[in-house]
Amino acid sequence: xxxxxxxxxxxxxxxxxxxxxxxxxxxxxxxxxxxxxxxxxxxxxxxxxxxxxxxxxxxxxxxxxxxxxxxxxxxxxxxxxxxxxxxxxxxxxxxxxxxxxxxxxxxxxxxxxxxxxxxxxxxxxxxxxxxxxxxxxxxxxxxxxxxxxxxxxxxxxxxxxxxxxxxxxxxxxxxxxxxxxxxxxxxxxxxxxxxxxxxxxxxxxxxxxxxxxxxxxxxxxxxxxxxxxxxxxxxxxxxxxxxxxxxxxxxxxxxxxxxxxxxxxxxxxxxxxxxxxxxxxxxxxxxxxxxxxxxxxxxxxxxxxxxxxxxxxxxxxxxxxxxxxxxxxxxxxxxxxxxxxxxxxxxxxxxxxxxxxxxxxxxxxxxxxxxxxx
Amino acid sequence: xxxxxxxxxxxxxxxxxxxxxxxxxxxxxxxxxxxxxxxxxxxxxxxxxxxxxxxxxxxxxxxxxxxxxxxxxxxxxxxxxxxxxxxxxxxxxxxxxxxxxxxxxxxxxxxxxxxxxxxxxxxxxxxxxxxx
Numbered sequence: 001x002x003x004x005x006x007x008x009x010x011x012x013x014x015x016x017x018x019x020x021x022x023x024x025x026x027x028x029x030x031x032x033x034x035x036x037x038x039x040x041x042x043x044x045x046x047x048x049x050x051x052x053x054x055x056x057x058x059x060x061x062x063x064x065x066x067x068x069x070x071x072x073x074x075x076x077x078x079x080x081x082x083x084x085x086x087x088x089x090x091x092x093x094x095x096x097x098x099x100x101x102x103x104x105x106x107x108x109x110x111x112x113x114x115x116x117x118x119x120x121x122x123x124x125x126x127x128x129x130x131x132x133x134x135x136x137x138x139x140x141x142x143x144x145x146x147x148x149x150x151x152x153x154x155x156x157x158x159x160x161x162x163x164x165x166x167x168x169x170x171x172x173x174x175x176x177x178x179x180x181x182x183x184x185x186x187x188x189x190x191x192x193x194x195x196x197x198x199x200x201x202x203x204x205x206x207x208x209x210x211x212x213x214x215x216x217x218x219x220x221x222x223x224x225x226x227x228x229x230x231x232x233x234x235x236x237x238x239x240x241x242x243x244x245x246x247x248x249x250x251x252x253x254x255x256x257x258x259x260x261x262x263x264x265x266x267x268x269x270x271x272x273x274x275x276x277x278x279x280x281x282x283x284x285x286x287x288x289x290x291x292x293x294x295x296x297x298x299x300x301x302x303x304x305x306x307x308x309x310x311x312x313x314x315x316x317x318x319x320x321x322x323x324x325x326x327x328x329x330x331x332x333x334x335x336x337x338x339x340x341x342x343x344x345x346x347x348x349x350x351x352x353x354x355x356x357x358x359x360x361x362x363x364x365x366x367x368x369x370x371x372x373x374x
Numbered sequence: 375x376x377x378x379x380x381x382x383x384x385x386x387x388x389x390x391x392x393x394x395x396x397x398x399x400x401x402x403x404x405x406x407x408x409x410x411x412x413x414x415x416x417x418x419x420x421x422x423x424x425x426x427x428x429x430x431x432x433x434x435x436x437x438x439x440x441x442x443x444x445x446x447x448x449x450x451x452x453x454x455x456x457x458x459x460x461x462x463x464x465x466x467x468x469x470x471x472x473x474x475x476x477x478x479x480x481x482x483x484x485x486x487x488x489x490x491x492x493x494x495x496x497x498x499x500x501x502x503x504x505x506x
Contacts, residue, residue: 157473161439165387165470168492172393196389314447 017107020099023070025050025063028102037090037109066096066103073098080114147345151214154321158207166200206335210342219261223373226252226269226301230290233270240277246286255292255299257373264343269301271336272363276305281358299367306360312353319353347371376503378404378433384416384448385409385437385468394435394494401496403503412440413448420455430461433502435494438469438476445469449483456485464505466490466498 001009011018011031018031027045035042038053050057050066057063062078069076078094091114095106173189173196180186230250234241241248258265273290280286289304310319320341321334344351348368355361381404385391391409398404408431410416416434423429438445445467452465467480470492480489487505490498 157471160473161469161471164472165390165492168470169387169389169393172397172493176393176396192389192392199389314443318444 017105017109019105019107020102021050021066021105022102025066025103027053034107069096069098070101070103080110151345155207157321158203162203163200163207166196166203169196170200202335206339210339213264213339213342213346216346219264221259222262224258224260224262224265226256226258226292229266229269230273233266233273236270237274237277244277244280244286246277246280246288249287249289249291251289251291253292254294255372258299258367259371259373260347260367264347268340268343268365271340272301272303272365275336275363276303276307276361279361280305280307281360295366297369297372299372301365301367302362304360304362309355309357309359309361310353311357312355320351376506377402378499378503378506380406380408380429380431380433382416382419382431382434383407383409384411384413384434384440384445386411386440387437390437390492397494397496398499401499403496403499413443413445413451416448417443417451417455420452420459424455424458425460427461430459431463432461432506434463434465435468435490436465438467438471446479449485452485464502466502468492468494 014031015033017034017037018029019034020028020030022028026047026049030042030045035045038045045053051063054062057066065076068074075095075097078092078096081092081094083090083092089111090109091111093108093110095108097104170193173193177186177189180189227250230252234248240246269290273288276288277286284306287306289302291302291304293300293302312319320337341351344365344367349371350366351363352366353361353363381398383391383394385394395407395409398407408419410419413436420430436445436448443451449465464487465485466488467486468490469476472491477489480486
């Protein structure tokens with residue numbers, strides 16, 4: 001075989017589609033691969049115009065684009081050309097170039113490539129999703145660790161300060177008692193032991209209680225009615241409320257119930273309500289709003305008062321710490337908010353405060369969605 | 375031996391104040407002890423007596439955890455007040471906190487001479503006298 005014969009054979013046998021058209025886009029020649037794809041005979045194609053073979057080429061503008069290739073000599077490449085020969089979806093990559101006075105066209109079936117790309121993209125999407133999921137759980141874990149770290153720091157603070165303080169007082173007292181030669185003074189010192197031990201006891205018990213809240217297992221969750229609980233608590237403060245002519249407004253319409261350990265929700269409400277009463281401003285009669293809201297599928301309990309308020313700029317970071325008091329009151333001991341926060345956080349909720357000195361405070365408890373009543 | 379004429383104790387722990395006053399009394403190293411229950415009371419006093427050198431303390435023993443105005447807040451206010459005060463005042467932080475972060479924070483405040491971990495002993499008072 002000579003070279004020309006070999007070239008012809010190559011044209012015939014190549015796996016890609018070769019088509020030759022004249023200057024008016026009438027078909028001059030095609031190879032075997034073309035016939036195979038269109039499932040047709042050579043004489044059914046030869047002499048036919050592209051617009052007959054592929055009627056949609058006019059509407060899609062391809063016909064005009066082919067003519068333009070012949071006019072300008074500029075090669076045209078169409079990527080991802082989709083067609084349905086024999087009702088099967090096939091992707092092509094078409095290259096049309098000027099050949100003599102007419103048009104040469106090489107069409108590659110890239111369906112396999114498309115499939116590979118689609119599969120790869122699909123796999124990548126799954127991988128990205130997995131990474132995102134992993135990222136989310138890492139973020140959650142970091143949040144949990146950071147919470148635990150804060151709790152540990154608070155705990156260290158309590159041990160290194162709140163527990164240490166009464167111990168120091170006890171040790172000085174015992175030194176004084178041991179060294180004192182004056183019996184009256186000894187008596188005085190001995191009498192001072194009791195209140196120190198009481199403080200120590202109280203701090204210790206609160207610390208133990210806060211640890212138990214975090215560790216408590218088998219807590220009984222139940223459906224609690226905010227209004228019922230609140231009314232019971234208000235009854236306990238009856239005398240105080242009458243005395244200071246407090247006006248109290250309840251609105252639990254947004255969320256009348258919560259699924260929560262009763263003793264915790266009772267203690268949370270009780271603490272926040274008694275604080276709102278305790279830290280009232282003497283210059284005005286107390287107005288306390290107790291209500292629930294639902295934000296982002298989370299129940300929020302709000303206790304809004306018009307009391308003394310507090311300067312959050314300077315005291316904000318200590319609000320919920322043990323034995324931190326912000327008003328010079330003998331009955332302020334600094335356990336209430338500490339335990340309230342522990343109880344809220346043990347149930348994966350949040351508590352925060354907004355306040356303006358001499359205008360009032362708003363305490364918000366944002367419960368976890370799992371405490372919603374469905 | 376020299377004596378501290380005026381010493382101010384800023385602390386809300388009644389028991390600690392009582393015991394520290396006793397220690398000071400026994401040491402016989404201080405003439406007058408003045409007690410403030412929080413930073414605000416002390417700042418008010420310093421403000422009112424900024425020119426009254428006789429009444430101003432030479433030494434302040436400052437607790438950190440107090441209601442209304444704590445020790446850190448007191449120091450912030452004191453820095454502002456200092457240029458108007460006609461006397462050199464030595465401030466010691468006296469805290470039951472052994473937290474390293476508190477001790478570190480105190481180191482970075484120029485107005486603080488030292489951080490004393492409670493209790494205050496006679497030896498501390500002797501040391502203070504040397505620093506006067």
